[in-house]
Amino acid sequence: MIDSSRRTVLTTGAAAAAATTAPQVFAQAGAPQGLPEGAKVGFYEKGNVRIRYAEIGSGFPLLATPGGGLNSRISNWPTAVINIMEELKNDFRVITMDQRNAPNGDSTGPVPVDNPWDAFADDQLGVMDHLGIRQFFFFGNCIGGPFGMKLMERAPARVVAAVLSQPVGHRPEQPDYMYNSGKDVWAKEFRERRPDVSMATIEAYLHSLYRVRPDFVYSVSRDFAKSCQMPMLVLPDDITAHPLQVSIDIASLAPNAEITVFPWKEPPELKARTINRVRTFLKRHQTA
Numbered sequence: 467m468i469d470s471s472r473r474t475v476l477t478t479g480a481a482a483a484a485a486t487t488a489p490q491v492f493a494q495a496g497a498p499q500g501l502p503e504g505a506k507v508g509f510y511e512k513g514n515v516r517i518r519y520a521e522i523g524s525g526f527p528l529l530a531t532p533g534g535g536l537n538s539r540i541s542n543w544p545t546a547v548i549n550i551m552e553e554l555k556n557d558f559r560v561i562t563m564d565q566r567n568a569p570n571g572d573s574t575g576p577v578p579v580d581n582p583w584d585a586f587a588d589d590q591l592g593v594m595d596h597l598g599i600r601q602f603f604f605f606g607n608c609i610g611g612p613f614g615m616k617l618m619e620r621a622p623a624r625v626v627a628a629v630l631s632q633p634v635g636h637r638p639e640q641p642d643y644m645y646n647s648g649k650d651v652w653a654k655e656f657r658e659r660r661p662d663v664s665m666a667t668i669e670a671y672l673h674s675l676y677r678v679r680p681d682f683v684y685s686v687s688r689d690f691a692k693s694c695q696m697p698m699l700v701l702p703d704d705i706t707a708h709p710l711q712v713s714i715d716i717a718s719l720a721p722n723a724e725i726t727v728f729p730w731k732e733p734p735e736l737k738a739r740t741i742n743r744v745r746t747f748l749k750r751h752q753t754a
Contacts, residue, residue, distance in 0.1 A: 471586025473624050490629065493652055498564070498572065500544040502551055510589075510596040515575035519563040519593045522551060526600045526752050528558040529590060531565065533608025533632070534650040535644070535707070539564040539571035546745035548631060548701075550605050553741055558748065563593055564717060565609075569655035579670045579753065583616045583685040591621060604628040607710065607719040611635065611716075612685035618696045619686050625696055629744050632703035635683045637678075643706050644684070645676040683712060691719040701730060701748045 498507070498520070505522040520540055530550040532542040540562055540748045545550045545649030554560055566589050578585035590613065594602060604625050606614040611633020618625050637643060653668045675684060682688050696718055702713035708729065717725035724747070 483494045496685065498540045500541045500551075502555055505551065510593045515566065515589060515592075516573060517563055517566065517575075517589050517593055518572040519597075520551075520692075521559060521561040521597075521707075523555040523557070523559050525558045526748075527534070527594070527597075528554060528560045528601040528605060528748065529594060529602050529609065530560055530562045530605040531590070531613050532562060533610065533612040535569070535609050536565070536633070536648055537568045537655070537708075538609050539568040541570065547610075548607070548741055548744070550607075554605075554745060554748075557745055558662055561593065561597065561599075561602075563590070565589070567656055567660070569652065569659065575670050577667055579667060579674055580723060582671055582674050584610060584620070586613055587616045587620045591624070592619060600624060601626050601753065605631065605744070606633070607631045609634045611691040614698075614715075615691070616685040619624070619690050620693055622694075622696065624656070626753060627697040627699075627748060629699045629701065629747065630713075630716060632702070632708045633683060633712055633716065634707055635709050635715075636681050637706060637709045640706060641680055642676075644673050650674045650676070666700050674690055682715060688715070688719055691716060692721075694720050695722055696720075697747075697751050699744065700725040701744075702726065702728040704728070 501520055502522055503658055505520050507518065507520045510519060532538045532540060534542045535548055543549050551560055551562060563574040563671060566573050566575045568578065601624050604614045604617060613632045614628045614630050618628060634644065637676045649669065649672055657663060698714045698716065700717045700723060702710050702725060704710035713725060716725045726743065731737050
């Protein structure tokens, strides 16, 4: 736990700390495709984990994780339902990253058979620590739903508010959809780069991700959602990987959660209003 006075110092000093540390890394990094002009790219390293991240804009920090399942990577933003790097670059300091071991990304590390959702959270919090950022907003698309819920469980004093866009979740009538997708798509692409990792290890990893808690958003329990006090805005979807019922359940269980209309992606005017609602929601919860 962090006492309130130390938290205040860390929060108010975040921008200054990042300004002094980040430029040393940016000069060494290569830029992935699809970033807005002016975005800066760097690497965070800890032991045998190496994470590529990018940032653009200024103001209150917003950690945004791309969709794409286990292939969540920076270059996915241009085709995302909301390209956060473009849409909110003038409102916040937006930070994004290639998730660990995403094929065609540039973040690498062990395949954590035990507690894989915690390993993702470790990487995400590590990037924010590296940048000197204590408190931040979170936006997660697709697999960002489970990411965000795990971050709120792990670091409740740090996530100020979260937007969960089209969250991944369990679909009872197709209980192994995410497991099979990981095995049939992600694993094949990953093993082209890492043939040293056995299929037995990969299957154990996918089991821990999607079968140990075969319910809800996989990464946390419904009981946690009931106790979670963080403000949330849920943008629902209804495809196999993004069950509408999971979005409804998040909004129903979490005491301070809101949900948009569904569907919201069409017509363009409704989508534009939804993006503006995301912007307004985050600014409403912005701290000094």
